[in-house]
Amino acid sequence: MTPAVSFSKVHFRIGERSILADISFDLWPGETLVILGRSGSGKTTALKLINALLVPSQGEVLVNGESTRRLDPIRLRRQIGYVIQDVGLFPHFTIARNVGLVPELEGWPLPRTTARVHELLDLVGLQHADFEHRYPRQLSGGQKQRVGIARALAADPPILLLDEPFGALDPVTRFELQNQFLDLTRRLNKTAVFVTHDVQEAMRLASRIAVLHHGRLELLTTPAQFKMQEDGEAAKFIATL
Amino acid sequence: MIDSLIELTLEHIELILIAVAFAAAIGVPCGILLHRNAALRRWLLTFTNIVQTIPALALFGFLIPIPLIGGIGKKTAIIALVLYALLPIMRNTLVGLQQVDPAVRESAIAMGMTSRQLLQLVELPLAVSTILAGIRVATVTTVGTATIAAAIGGGGLGVFIFRGIASVDNTQLLAGAVPAALIALIADGGLGWIERRLSPA
Numbered sequence: 001m002t003p004a005v006s007f008s009k010v011h012f013r014i015g016e017r018s019i020l021a022d023i024s025f026d027l028w029p030g031e032t033l034v035i036l037g038r039s040g041s042g043k044t045t046a047l048k049l050i051n052a053l054l055v056p057s058q059g060e061v062l063v064n065g066e067s068t069r070r071l072d073p074i075r076l077r078r079q080i081g082y083v084i085q086d087v088g089l090f091p092h093f094t095i096a097r098n099v100g101l102v103p104e105l106e107g108w109p110l111p112r113t114t115a116r117v118h119e120l121l122d123l124v125g126l127q128h129a130d131f132e133h134r135y136p137r138q139l140s141g142g143q144k145q146r147v148g149i150a151r152a153l154a155a156d157p158p159i160l161l162l163d164e165p166f167g168a169l170d171p172v173t174r175f176e177l178q179n180q181f182l183d184l185t186r187r188l189n190k191t192a193v194f195v196t197h198d199v200q201e202a203m204r205l206a207s208r209i210a211v212l213h214h215g216r217l218e219l220l221t222t223p224a225q226f227k228m229q230e231d232g233e234a235a236k237f238i239a240t241l
Numbered sequence: 242m243i244d245s246l247i248e249l250t251l252e253h254i255e256l257i258l259i260a261v262a263f264a265a266a267i268g269v270p271c272g273i274l275l276h277r278n279a280a281l282r283r284w285l286l287t288f289t290n291i292v293q294t295i296p297a298l299a300l301f302g303f304l305i306p307i308p309l310i311g312g313i314g315k316k317t318a319i320i321a322l323v324l325y326a327l328l329p330i331m332r333n334t335l336v337g338l339q340q341v342d343p344a345v346r347e348s349a350i351a352m353g354m355t356s357r358q359l360l361q362l363v364e365l366p367l368a369v370s371t372i373l374a375g376i377r378v379a380t381v382t383t384v385g386t387a388t389i390a391a392a393i394g395g396g397g398l399g400v401f402i403f404r405g406i407a408s409v410d411n412t413q414l415l416a417g418a419v420p421a422a423l424i425a426l427i428a429d430g431g432l433g434w435i436e437r438r439l440s441p442a
Contacts, residue, residue: 051351053350073353074353074354074355075353076353077350077351077352077353078352078353080351082348082351082352084344084347084348086342086344087344087348088342088344088345088346088347088348088349089345089348090345090348090349090363091342091367092367102352102353105353105354105358151352161351
């Protein structure tokens with residue numbers, strides 16, 4: 001089996017400054033890898049290396065066995081869903097067009113896109129008849145992030161990248177969306193890379209947790225093993241529980 | 242008097258429309274180019290800033306001896322007006338494109354938009370009201386500047402104004418100034434209305 005995502009001795013530098021150093025790991029299809037780290041640990045950078053928003057200074061990032069250096073970035077990105085904390089919905093598009101954007105770019109026939117948009121809005125808990133004609137400004141933070149997730153799933157990408165997607169939400173909404181995320185990734189068998197600094201969130205969602213500290217991969221293990229750590233950055237995170 | 246009033250008013254409007262149309266046709270693409278190219282941004286904005294500081298009457302004068310674009314008449318006048326209208330349009334295009342929410346831009350790129358799709362589907366639609374505001378400012382200032390065109394034989398309402406000054410005749414002065422002010426007000430109101438209609442979200 002080919003790993004869905006694979007980092008091989010990846011370094012990333014901006015000028016002289018090292019952001020990521022010597023990162024290697026394999027991520028298998030269907031896994032949810034949570035990258036846990038403090039602000040500035042390099043976790044967002046690691047995520048952006050997967051969909052070629054960034055290219056490693058050294059080493060290779062492989063997606064389904066192919067280096068992101070050799071893949072066409074446009075094609076690659078359309079097969080990877082991307083969700084960020086600020087959501088980034090297009091303010092001038094209706095919810096339906098936001099969700100159906102990748103299908104639109106891919107040239108799907110309109111009825112197929114519309115059916116897919118309805119299916120996805122319902123899937124993330126938004127009644128499509130209620131929401132499809134609205135604009136992002138008419139939605140609450142939690143609703144926007146649901147739309148963000150629906151949009152990322154639109155063209156049924158095998159891989160999802162999520163950068164602190166629930167960071168700006170109240171605890172109750174966050175909990176609901178975490179449950180929904182768990183349900184979706186299991187049901188749809190997605191491979192996900194999820195960046196967070198919330199250790200509780202990491203333990204709930206991860207099949208494996210990667211701890212990044214100062215740009216180095218300090219630990220990569222299951223949530224059960226993670227909980228037993230007695231030193232290092234992992235222990236500091238556990239101490240906050 | 243009435244006949245020449247109508248004629249000169251129409252001529253004035255013609256000067257403005259042609260100048261602003263050219264300025265927009267050049268300024269908007271230049272603004273897009275500046276948005277994409279930081280090195281270009283510095284020197285092109287400096288150049289248009291300098292043009293803007295040249296007094297209008299002097300600029301008209303400078304252009305006269307230049308071969309091909311110079312000489313006496315409408316063509317020279319329009320070129321000078323275009324140079325003045327360029328800066329606000331170019332700058333507003335740049336500002337409009339640059340103030341697109343970075344999260345929106347990042348999402349668009351991460352979803353696999355090409356840079357052309359990013360521009361057409363996201364950046365330009367979100368910048369459109371700012372660009373139109375630039376065109377509105379350019380139009381209103383051009384109404385005033387265009388009165389100076391008469392000094393180099395460009396025609397327009399400036400003919401009345403210069404004649405009024407020369408003969409110390411307030412009627413002639415007002416015959417030039419009042420219609421010019423009206424054109425400016427109407428252009429401002431009309432373009433402002435379109436701007437609000439087209440503003441996203």
